[in-house]
Amino acid sequence: MSSGVEADIVLDAAVVLTLGMNRVLGRGAGLAGRGAEALSALAAGRAEARAAALAEVETHERALREVVERNARIAALGETRAKIGAEVSLPPPLQPGEETPGELAAWCAATDPVLDEAERRLSEHLAAQVTEQILTGPAEGLTTDIGHGASPAPGVQDDVHRTLERIMTRLLPDAAEDQRHAVVDAARLLAAAGTAEEAEGVLQEVRLRIQDANRRTEERRERERRLAAERDAAEQAEAERRYVLDSITAAFEDLGYEVRPGFETLTAADGALVLTKGGWPDHSVKMRVDEAAHVRASMVRERPAESEDDRRLDVEREREWCAEFEAARDRLEAAGIRSDVAWRLEPGVHELPVSAEARQTRARAGQRERHREREQ
Structure with missing residues (x-):
């Protein structure tokens, strides 16, 4: 693997799960507890x-995700409560710490009916x-004859009021303001209804608008859940990438290398x-590590080879790098990072390329030299 090697990276399940747990718990990227035991x-x-340790990690990670979902629901209901000015109590969110998976599951089970009740009271x-x-306003509707030759039957107005309030409880409390206005606009037509039949027609329109508002609200909730899942996936991918970079850095530093960020692009990380x-x-x-899934490495020269001795030294360095790359792979595997080499070159197959920084330095030096010659 002289001037080039490419390898696919696969993270162990214990690493992936533990990184997810660390993100929820707000801890560093190191492995701990059952994740370390699984490795x-x-x-x-x-x-x-390993199977037992991994099963416990999976159970704990799943329980933490359930807590995160409940905390998000508590936050959403809190926003709705503030928006409509309701006095409805909500449980405080849980900041997971040292709870066992069983304790986390028990908190979720106890919290669900409380949140259901809070949502029902917000709807009411x-x-x-x-x-x-x-x-x-004045009860002109349902109390006067508007040309049909008869007044409403006694009690119709009260029945309509009760029906309207019952129907309105179906409106999801976090429906958008414009959707609530659409429902209200339909319900206001009751003021012009002079018969029970006309009132029922208006109530049916209210039902339809509530159904539409609820459908749009559910669609918005689903979009928000999808975006939250995408954010979570992006954060997980970044945690995995950082873990791989940190592990590679540690492995090669242990082998005597100095590891520093590259500057081939505008960002150093x-x-x-x-x-x-x-x-x-x-x-x-x-x-270069691409999204914690692929690693590419290339040995380069800091200045062009000028003799056969330089080329023989290149082959020696390539062989040294080849052996140490394999040693680093063993260290990475112990950290839960498996690397499958997809492509490599044997030492001495090609001349080593000169690094881009060295070429730029030589070009600048040449420009300075030519400038001095012109001045002379």
Whole structure:
């Protein structure tokens, strides 16, 4: 693997799950607890112990996700409560700490009915609020004859009021303001209804608008859930990428390399690394990690080879790098990072390329030299 090597990276399930747990808990990217036990059991070939440790990690990670979902619902209901001015109690969100998966599951089970009740009370509050807005004026509707030759039957107005309030409780409390206005506009037509049949026609329109408002609200909720899932996936991918970069850095530093960010692009934290050693004045290794799934490495020269001795030294450095890359792969596997080499070159197959920085330096030096010659 002289001037180039490419390898596909696969993170162990224990690493992936533990990184997800760390994000929820607000901890660093290191492995701890059952995740570390699962990796140790994997390295020792203890399949049964690994399965048990991994199952516990999966259970804990799943329980933490359930808590996150409940916390998000508490926040959403809190926003709705503030928007409509309701006095409805909500449970405080849970900030997970040292709770066991069983304790987290028990909190979720106890919280669900409380949130259901809070949502029901918010819907009732909104229904009463909207109904009062509609029916607080003079009761001209349902009480006068508007040309059909008969007054409404006794009690029709009260029945319509009760029906309207019951229908309004179906409106989801977090429906958008314009959708609530559409419902209210339909309900206001009751003021012009002179018969029970006309009132029922208006109520049917109110039902239809509530159905439409609820459908749009559910669609918005689904969009928000999808966006939250996409954000979570992006944060997980970044945590995995950072874990791989940190593990690669540690592995090669243990082997005597100096590892620093690469600057081939505008950002220094995009997965580009440069590996150098004290005994390598003329050589370095450029490495790039793409989204924690692929690694590419290329040995380069810091200045062009000028003799056969330089080329023989290149082959020696390539062989040294080849052996140490394999040693680093073993260290990475112990950290739960498996790398499957997809492509490589044997030492000495091609001349080493000159690094871009060295070419730029030589070009600038040449320009300065030519400038001095013109001045003379």
